[in-house]
Amino acid sequence: xxxxxxxxxxxxxxxxxxxxxxxxxxxxxxxxxxxxxxxxxxxxxxxxxxxxxxxxxxxxxxxxxxxxxxxxxxxxxxxxxxxxxxxxxxxxxxxxxxxxxxxxxxxxxxxxxxxxxxxxxxxxxxxxxxxxxxxxxxxxxxxxxxxxxxxxxxxxxxxxxxxxxxxxxxxxxxxxxxxxxxxxxxxxxxxxxxxxxxxxxxxxxxxxxxxxxxxxxxxxxxxxxxxxxxxxxxxxxxxxxxxxxxxxxxxxxxxxxxxxxxxxxxxxxxxxxxxxxxxxxxxxxxxxxxxxxxxxxxxxxxxxxxxxxxxxxxxxxxxxxxx
Amino acid sequence: xxxxxxxxxxxxxxxxxxxxxxxxxxxxxxxxxxxxxxxxxxxxxxxxxxxxxxxxxxxxxxxxxxxxxxxxxxxxxxxxxxxxxxxxxxxxxxxxxxxxxxxxxxxxxxxxxxxxxxxxxxxxxxxxxxxxxxxxxxxxxxxxxxxxxxxxxxxxxxxxxxxxxxxxxxxxxxxxxxxxxxxxxxxxxxxxxxxxxxxxxxxxxxxxxxxxxxxxxxxxxxxxxxxxxxxxxxxxxxxxxxxxxxxxxxxxxxxxxxxxxxxxxxxxxxxxxxxxxxxxxxxxxxxxxxxxxxxxxxxxxxxxxxxxxxxxxxxxxxxxxxxxxxxxxxxxxxxxxxxxxxxxxxxxxxxxxxxxxxxxxxxxxxxxxxxxxxxxxxxxxxxxxxxxxxxxxxxxxxxxxxxxxxxxxxxxxxxxxxxxxxxxxxxxxxxxxxxxxxxxxxxxxxxxxxxxxxxxxxxxxxxxxxxxxxxxxxxxxxxxxxxx
Numbered sequence: 182x183x184x185x186x187x188x189x190x191x192x193x194x195x196x197x198x199x200x201x202x203x204x205x206x207x208x209x210x211x212x213x214x215x216x217x218x219x220x221x222x223x224x225x226x227x228x229x230x231x232x233x234x235x236x237x238x239x240x241x242x243x244x245x246x247x248x249x250x251x252x253x254x255x256x257x258x259x260x261x262x263x264x265x266x267x268x269x270x271x272x273x274x275x276x277x278x279x280x281x282x283x284x285x286x287x288x289x290x291x292x293x294x295x296x297x298x299x300x301x302x303x304x305x306x307x308x309x310x311x312x313x314x315x316x317x318x319x320x321x322x323x324x325x326x327x328x329x330x331x332x333x334x335x336x337x338x339x340x341x342x343x344x345x346x347x348x349x350x351x352x353x354x355x356x357x358x359x360x361x362x363x364x365x366x367x368x369x370x371x372x373x374x375x376x377x378x379x380x381x382x383x384x385x386x387x388x389x390x391x392x393x394x395x396x397x398x399x400x401x402x403x404x405x406x407x408x409x410x411x412x413x414x415x416x417x418x419x420x421x422x423x424x425x426x427x428x429x430x431x432x433x434x435x436x437x438x439x440x441x442x443x444x445x446x447x448x449x450x451x452x453x454x455x456x457x458x459x460x461x462x463x464x465x466x467x468x469x470x471x472x473x474x475x476x477x478x479x480x481x482x483x484x485x486x487x488x489x490x491x492x493x494x495x496x497x498x499x500x501x502x503x504x
Numbered sequence: 505x506x507x508x509x510x511x512x513x514x515x516x517x518x519x520x521x522x523x524x525x526x527x528x529x530x531x532x533x534x535x536x537x538x539x540x541x542x543x544x545x546x547x548x549x550x551x552x553x554x555x556x557x558x559x560x561x562x563x564x565x566x567x568x569x570x571x572x573x574x575x576x577x578x579x580x581x582x583x584x585x586x587x588x589x590x591x592x593x594x595x596x597x598x599x600x601x602x603x604x605x606x607x608x609x610x611x612x613x614x615x616x617x618x619x620x621x622x623x624x625x626x627x628x629x630x631x632x633x634x635x636x637x638x639x640x641x642x643x644x645x646x647x648x649x650x651x652x653x654x655x656x657x658x659x660x661x662x663x664x665x666x667x668x669x670x671x672x673x674x675x676x677x678x679x680x681x682x683x684x685x686x687x688x689x690x691x692x693x694x695x696x697x698x699x700x701x702x703x704x705x706x707x708x709x710x711x712x713x714x715x716x717x718x719x720x721x722x723x724x725x726x727x728x729x730x731x732x733x734x735x736x737x738x739x740x741x742x743x744x745x746x747x748x749x750x751x752x753x754x755x756x757x758x759x760x761x762x763x764x765x766x767x768x769x770x771x772x773x774x775x776x777x778x779x780x781x782x783x784x785x786x787x788x789x790x791x792x793x794x795x796x797x798x799x800x801x802x803x804x805x806x807x808x809x810x811x812x813x814x815x816x817x818x819x820x821x822x823x824x825x826x827x828x829x830x831x832x833x834x835x836x837x838x839x840x841x842x843x844x845x846x847x848x849x850x851x852x853x854x855x856x857x858x859x860x861x862x863x864x865x866x867x868x869x870x871x872x873x874x875x876x877x878x879x880x881x882x883x884x885x886x887x888x889x890x891x892x893x894x895x896x897x898x899x900x901x902x903x904x905x906x907x908x909x910x911x912x913x914x915x916x917x918x919x920x921x922x923x924x925x926x927x928x929x930x931x932x933x934x935x936x937x938x939x940x941x942x943x944x945x946x947x948x949x950x951x952x953x954x955x956x957x958x959x960x961x962x963x964x965x966x967x968x969x970x971x972x973x974x975x976x977x978x979x980x981x982x983x984x985x986x987x988x
Contacts, residue, residue: 230615233570237608243577244600251592258581258588259934265582266944270951273571277955280567284962326589327935461593462663468597468672476604484612490623 206355208302252459268308275301314343525569531696700725
């Protein structure tokens with residue numbers, strides 16, 4: 182039962198990385214792909230109806246960790262306090278920015294919010310990467326699960342590599358998504374950008390996986406290669422799906438190498454939080470399993486429906502002046 | 505300041521702030537869904553305009569509620585990790601359910617509603633508004649179930665020194681939750697109602713276009729406000745009676761009732777130094793026997809005072825904190841079982857007072873604008889707009905009272921529940937450094953303050969813009985044209 186929940190939490194992170202990954206990417210690419218205000222509006226509208234739903238995957242991942250593994254939730258979040266604070270501020274900024282950007286017709290107003298979206302998306306993507314790398318690679322925690330030492334214990338070379346890995350992935354994933362959802366010049370530009378930057382952008386991810394899991398890391402490469410090949414021949418939908426497989430492989434490798442720990446202690450392996458040690462009681466896990474068994478398929482259905490409703494590509498011609 | 509104090513200030517500031525957006529979202533979303541239903545059924549353009557206008561204000565407000573809600577979910581683990589470990593087996597479940605069952609629905613269907621105006625069939629689009637609105641209430645239910653469990657732990661057994669969940673049903677049907685839910689939801693409708701009344705009255709006074717929109721909004725707001733106040737009074741009374749039973753100290757503190765009285769009088773107004781729990785120097789205007797009625801439904805029974813409750817608490821829950829270096833200065837020190845009396849006493853009165861003002865204001869506005877009349881004086885719009893603040897204040901004071909009133913506990917012992925299940929707030933914080941919490945406290949407070957200015961600016965702008973400011977320009981094929 183604990184193992185099932187460990188897998189479910191990995192699945193929630195997978196959903197979060199796959200979905201919010203591209204909306205982070207869109208924000209991160211905003212000034213690079215959007216040459217004028219209208220193009221930036223097009224980019225934002227590709228994620229407009231869905232980014233908020235994507236972000237709920239994070240909240241559910243957090244809430245489910247609290248419910249199923251209180252020890253994990255308490256130790257990780259309190260030990261990585263300052264990085265998480267920065268991450269939350271970034272999420273606050275970009276969330277508000279999407280909603281408020283178009284509410285005042287002023288060039289300056291929009292420029293400010295564009296900057297918030299850009300910075301917020303970068304910081305948030307780096308933050309997610311840092312947190313995931315931290316839980317996989319561990320923290321100096323004592324027997325009680327409390328951090329020993331500096332508030333910046335979660336920020337070190339290997340976790341920064343994790344931050345760059347997720348940010349690089351989000352860039353490629355976001356560019357593919359824009360290529361999939363737009364038309365005209367911006368679509369071509371996004372496609373070219375995804376292809377040219379991917380060798381550099383995906384490098385930290387590969388290095389991270391090699392560091393964590395050795396040769397198993399290479400399992401990700403065929404999927405990433407498939408994505409780029411399908412993008413090359415102009416099949417953006419397939420490229421986007423292949424990126425989904427690549428991120429699924431990544432999450433699988435990372436969490437498989439973590440198991441049976443949930444948060445290793447870098448001080449003493451005996452202090453490491455394990456799946457069994459950090460979990461809730463069997464009854465609570467059973468209740469949560471029923472909730473997840475009914476809730477998750479419903480979420481997938483209506484979120485899928487949202488993507489279906491807004492499946493049409495959008496372009497500059499759809500945007501009226503002054504928005 | 506130490507970690508405990510900083511973490512409490514942070515929780516207080518972020519939660520009170522978050523709960524300014526939440527009730528407006530809950531109340532307004534249902535009223536907007538009702539307006540849209542009226543439009544779909546009658547085809548009357550006025551209802552369309554109402555839906556658009558109030559819907560826009562709802563969106564501006566909802567965005568802020570969402571982003572500040574994320575902080576809420578994370579800060580239990582960040583700043584209150586000892587609490588999270590202690591209660592995780594029980595407390596995490598309603599939070600996770602809220603995300604999975606309610607918040608997913610909210611955010612997805614709101615996205616569909618915003619962007620779906622020209623893309624979805626009318627009735628499907630309307631259903632999205634209802635799905636969103638009902639999900640906000642479901643959200644409130646799960647969060648209140650979590651909060652009520654802290655006030656009145658049920659459905660558990662003790663295992664290895666921690667409460668372990670034995671019945672999720674007991675947690676979700678906790679009588680504390682069942683009483684808190686209607687009270688909180690009615691409070692949310694009071695907020696939305698006064699919002700409609702204040703802004704509607706202002707537009708009438710301004711002689712803005714679309715007079716019908718403002719008259720209908722004012723009328724709707726007034727009646728919703730009156731009904732909400734009725735529900736608030738009844739559910740508040742039920743809650744109070746439960747509280748006398750479950751948390752006698754909180755209710756004694758609400759009254760600053762020092763000595764046991766039989767029958768007990770209700771204090772309307774007190775002058776003097778409330779900080780001392782011995783009541784010397786405090787003069788109070790009282791209504792005889794009313795407190796007995798509030799507590800036990802009769803005019804004769806005894807209500808225990810603070811000075812008589814303290815020994816009972818000491819006997820049951822100890823006189824001193826345990827010796828534990830994590831408790832810092834409090835380690836081994838005597839436990840102060842008396843909440844901050846000025847806060848609980850005045851919080852309780854301000855909650856009731858502002859709530860009554862907000863309901864009365866609606867009736868006053870409706871009477872002043874009867875039969876097409878509109879008062880000309882400047883006092884009219886000023887009163888109407890200032891009145892919008894009253895239910896927000898009532899909600900905030902209510903929560904401040906209920907959370908401060910349970911101190912020094914974070915999980916209050918249930919007098920008829922499992923032995924040993926309680927936690928002092930001082931034991932709940934993370935082993936963080938004060939610098940960490942201070943950094944986030946400053947960063948979050950500054951960000952929230954800045955965003956409050958932005959939100960108020962935007963709401964003002966769209967309120968002034970009236971109906972014309974929110975009706976979209978038609979485009980050739982309408983694909984996501986006027987999205988936000």
